[in-house]
Amino acid sequence: MLEKIIRLEHTHRILFTREVFAPRNNTIRDLLRLEQPHKIPRVLVFVDEAVASANRDLIDDIMAYGQVHAETFTMADDPIVIPGGEPCKNDFRLVECCWDAINEAALDRHSYVFVIGGGASLDLVCFAASTAHRGIRHVRFPTTTLSQGDGGVGVKNGVNYFGKKNWVGSFSVPFAVVNDFVFLESLPTRERRNGIIEAIKVALIRDRAFFEQVEGMADDLASLKQEALEKVVQRSAELHVEHIATGGDPFELGSARPLDFGHWAAHKLEQISKFSVPHGEAVAIGMAVDLVYSRMQGILDAETCERVLRLIERIGFATYSPHLMDTGRTGEPAILEGLEEFREHLGGELTVTLVPKIGEKIEVHEMNRVKILNALVDLKQRQAEA
Ligand SMILES: NC(=O)c1ccc[n+]([C@@H]2O[C@H](COP(=O)([O-])OP(=O)(O)OC[C@H]3O[C@@H](n4cnc5c(N)ncnc54)[C@H](O)[C@@H]3O)[C@@H](O)[C@H]2O)c1
Ligand SMILES: [Zn+2]
Known part of the structure; x- marks a missing residue:
């Protein structure tokens, strides 16, 4: 050789x-x-x-x-x-x-x-x-x-x-x-808001201080003030680039994709809704599913889970969509098929990033389907109460 x-x-x-x-x-x-x-x-x-x-x-x-x-x-x-x-x-x-x-x-x-x-x-x-x-x-x-x-x-x-x-x-x-x-x-209003969710995502997995900064700017972000948007977009870009340059896998040869936190459900939700739920809004809901799931699995404490959900909602994103309950091929909610499709997309082993603490991430290789369904019901109730 x-x-x-x-x-x-x-x-x-x-x-x-x-x-x-x-x-x-x-x-x-x-x-x-x-x-x-x-x-x-x-x-x-x-x-x-x-x-x-x-x-x-x-x-x-x-x-x-x-x-x-x-x-x-x-x-x-x-x-x-x-x-x-x-x-x-x-x-x-x-x-x-x-x-x-x-x-x-x-x-x-x-x-x-x-x-x-x-x-x-x-x-x-x-x-x-x-x-x-x-x-x-x-x-x-x-x-x-x-x-x-x-x-x-x-x-x-x-x-x-x-x-x-x-x-x-x-x-x-x-x-x-x-x-x-x-x-x-x-940009139209929806498109202006969409990018904020990826900033919250990257803050959650990498940068607690930035998460707190986003919390501090939540009102200005909710009203889509240009100055607040620019700050958040700039820091989000920096963190994404830092991850690509230093994360050890810029060309995605492995199966871990921390920047895809919340995305297994988001990609599927976009597809189920025939793309009427745009990417940013789908990521907000996908992150909500993984946050509530993590709380139910004892990975994330209830107080932190609530804190993050509240920030997502304050900025104007929904944390639930009726499409989460749309039935798939097997009679179960179609969203669950998103897990297998995500595994195919990664190639190899299923690897889902979850957030145990703000600014930290872990990887899991399986997810409990019953707990996911419970998380969906929890988010549905949350929306009904709101
Ligand atoms: N290459 C990558 O690493 C990567 C990562 C994430 C997402 N993506 C891809 O990015 C795409 C989504 O991109 P997006 O969210 O930017 O949306 P988009 O490109 O679909 O744009 C949304 C709409 O806004 C319009 N538009 C764009 N800029 C505008 C402006 N300044 N003023 C008025 N209208 C404007 C576009 O023409 C389009 O109609 C998806 O296809 C996704 O797969 C790629
Ligand atoms: Zn995304």
């Missing part, structure tokens, strides 16, 4: 700014000078349709930015507007459209693809960019609270295939992620 070790080092850069395409904002200029400082690379920009229509000057601003900074980079073409939201990940022809555009613009391995949009459009375009020419440098500009604090700052991309979520995709560290908080201002 011939065995050689190939060592690869990746730099994961996350930048925070406002009005990134204002002519005086040097974030992009400085970024493009980091590598290949003596070249003038070509850049092709993709923009999520909803972001373009909510920010009417955006396309003109991007083109003007290209002109002002022509000594640093060349716009390979006019910005390309693409559909966003989950449906864009269900249509593989859109991947081919992105490849087409990259080919037409004659991008090469020294060029850059920029993508501005929600997590779904980032997943689509970054997949196309990371497979074109075996990988073109790409910069993500997430525009939702969820993607700025969680999905968009990761190292994965992909689209849905065979009717399965993210079935085709790759692990590919973006050249950079640029979080421009101004984009959050054009």
Whole structure:
């Protein structure tokens, strides 16, 4: 056997700014000078349709930015507007459209693809960019609270295939992620709130002080005040990135996924509700199920469980959905099928992260179905009493 070790080092850069395409904002200029400082690379920009229509000057601003900074980079073409939201990940022809555009613009391995949009459009375009020419440098500009604090700052991309979520995709560290908080201002209310739950999630598994900070800002977060949102999204992004960089498994070869706390039930709830319950709201309910389950199993004390549930509710999330009781194939609530599907998604052994104390996590490899059902009934009663 011939065995050689190939060592690869990746730099994961996350930048925070406002009005990134204002002519005086040097974030992009400085970024493009980091590598290949003596070249003038070509850049092709993709923009999520909803972001373009909510920010009417955006396309003109991007083109003007290209002109002002022509000594640093060349716009390979006019910005390309693409559909966003989950449906864009269900249509593989859109991947081919992105490849087409990259080919037409004659991008090469020294060029850059920029993508501005929600997590779904980032997943689509970054997949196309990371497979074109075996990988073109790409910069993500997430525009939702969820993607700025969680999905968009990761190292994965992909689209849905065979009717399965993210079935085709790759692990590919973006050249950079640029979080421009101004984009959050054009988000609809539900989308503005959604990202807060991932911040609470990552605080629960990693950072007690941050959890307490979120509690302190609960009223401002409930009313979706921009300043509070920015603080929470920024810290959430930092904690997610810290986990990816230092957690020991950035490309998810093992079965543990601490960042998926509350997600086994959340993914299933999204599916049962035919995606009428969006990801953030599903995660709030999924975490509530695991918190009450942990209390019933003696993993979490009742007082802490109540404290976390109350915070989730104060911020405006429900902790129960009638879809939790929808019956599945076996006559039991379909939500229970989520456990086996989560195991398949991880590959290998079922590994569910639970929270025994705020800021700490444990892993369990089985869950008691009767106790899960009891937790669902408990949450149903809680909602009825509220
Ligand atoms: N790659 C990863 O590691 C990772 C991790 C978590 C989630 N995700 C993926 O992210 C997706 C969810 O992303 P999301 O929560 O950002 O939602 P999204 O991309 O579905 O966006 C929600 C809606 O808001 C619109 N929108 C986005 N930004 C806007 C803005 N600033 N103003 C107005 N409208 C705007 C979008 O067009 C879309 O219609 C899912 O497909 C999920 O699988 C990926
Ligand atoms: Zn999530």
